[in-house]
Amino acid sequence: MNRSASRLLILSLSPLRSDPRVLKQINLFRDKYQVLTCGFGPAPDGVAGHFELDRVLPSWPRDPKRLAARRYRQVYWNIAAVAEASRMLRGQHFDAVLANDANTVPLALSLEPVRGVHADLHEFAPKEHFNKPAWRVLVAPYVRWLCRTYLPAVSSVTTVSEGIAEQYQKDFGIDVDVVTNAAPYAELEPRPTGEKIRLIYSSAGQRYRRIEDIIAAMDGVPEDLELDLIVMPNEPEYVDQLRSQAEPLPNVRFRDPVPYTELVKTISEYDVSISVIPPTNFNLAQALPNKFFEAVQARTALIIGPSPAMQTLLERHGLGAVTEDFTAEGLRAVLQSLTRERIDRWKANADKAADELSSEHQNKAWERAVAALLEPAEA
Structure with a gap:
């Protein structure tokens, strides 16, 4: 496959220019593939195209009646940011989608990318706000349904730590690799500690x-x-x-x-x-x-x-x-x-x-996962 022709959509319902994890993905892949982005706020630097979502659009359900009735598909497609992203992306062609967080996975799969979807899960989604009683009662069962229904359909999954990866495997039977939230390598030297x-x-x-x-x-x-x-x-x-x-x-x-x-x-x-x-x-x-x-x-x-x-x-x-x-x-x-x-x-x-714990070293699982989609002969 011609690398320059491969269209990779990086999808995240977050403000992309200030989302460190998504920015690392963009920086990692923008020189290898034709990277397009969809998320809140203006386009990140260096992308080939951007689908901008209004920051005021909710990215999680605010639909207690449907949540209580467990009408979960209607709940998902009525989330304002999901509905707007679906409208904007309709008819677009992508070779692969890198879907950030569980709340983008059904949308990514609906786009039917030619080579498939990689899901990067920044948290263990079913317990993200488990300390809030209303969320625990209404939203957590919905998120578990979302993970149970859609994660088995993606090609590969990564998350941020071993403990969260183990929980996804235990609860949903999926293999999950780890990409830590490492920062890019910085050419700095230790500064001697002063008087203060x-x-x-x-x-x-x-x-x-x-x-x-x-x-x-x-x-x-x-x-x-x-x-x-x-x-x-x-x-x-x-x-x-x-x-x-x-x-x-x-x-x-x-x-x-x-x-x-x-x-x-x-x-x-x-x-x-x-x-x-x-x-x-x-x-x-x-x-x-x-x-x-x-x-x-x-x-x-x-x-x-x-x-x-x-x-x-x-x-x-x-x-x-x-x-x-x-x-x-x-x-x-x-x-x-x-x-x-x-x-x-x-x-x-x-x-x-610093070298071993840099994003350049830690991000190899993303490289392998996306290469497996877009360069299957080489992966």
Whole structure:
């Protein structure tokens, strides 16, 4: 097959220009195939074509009556973003589709791409919002139906961590490969720790992440520790509460969010990146997040909670410290134990691990899966 003629649609009901995982896919494939995209907001750089969805369109069901009646096919095709994407893509020809998240898989299959569909599942979809009672009762059964009905029809599947891959296999009997949320390799070197130990925490501003515990941990730590937070305004009222909480603490500051392309460089200004994620739902318990890998590329040390997937990699490569639990007290105990010598040793280990833990190394499962569709003779 002529590579340049192969039309690959990358489909995601997310804002593509700020979705790190989707941007990695685009960057990986845009020089190999004719990459087209469909998602919220303007076209990502370097694509051959783009189908732009209005950001205000809901991408998950808001149809409690049909959900309660289990009229799931009607539920799916009446989701506003799905309906609009279906209308825009009708009549288009694609050789393959890379469908991001479970909520795009039925749409991708309906396009009948010549070579098939690869599904990349960013979370374990049936438990994505399992901590919300209404979602657990109404939406979770619908998502399980969606996975049970449509995932067996795709050609291949990837997800973000081994724990989530094992759950998909256990619940739906499908083979799932792993592509971590690794960041692209950065040509950086560890920066010696200075007089002040500079800490960074970057996150979506969502209440279930318990960012207030990160701030509370800074009360009573040595004076040479300083924490900056980069928090996206996902829940503005919650972020305002965090800012108010931090005001009495002279060693805690907020800084404005930066574009994803500048994030690793920004983090490299710091000594230690905090990636403590309380297991308030299944997916967070299995988390292996972007910020873990961004810290490695930034050549900073890491402090994490006892999250199994992160802990395995951190201990394997000697990248930092693990808190005893997910509380403010547990984090404060680690912060109080920090020394410049330990931090510099962890930074050096991050530098050694940066190539292996880069997206260039980790993304090979995507390359294999898409090549199996578009270049079957070579795969």
